Amino acid sequence: MLRHRVDGSMTWRLLATNNRDLGRAPVSYADPEACRAAVLWLQRNVTGLRIVIVRAGPSSWSWRIMAGETVVAVSSRDYQRRIQADQAATIALDLIPAAELVDLDPRR
Helix, strand or coil, X not given: CEEEEECCEEEEEEECCCCCEEEECCCCECCHHHHHHHHXXXXXCHHHCEEEEEEEECCEEEEEEEECCEEEEEECCCECCHXXXXXXXXXXXXXXXXXXXXXXXXXX
């Protein structure tokens, strides 16, 4: 998982080994500690999370990962087929527990 700056706040993205963006935080966090805490919470509680597939448009789909009624992760892109969105969400959920948390050096 990678944390990066968005308009002065912090957020995270889940990246594949080829650096493809798979998923991201549904919100921005006020500081690095809050962002890190959210990621660590996800990793510790992944077994209690569920996938929800949603319509993103008339012919596209996206996914959300939910903890109860709270969205804790969202897809980074839309998919043409529902099954593609479901497969991508499953992959993201499977990768969360072992994802490495990497701090982005703001000087780069």
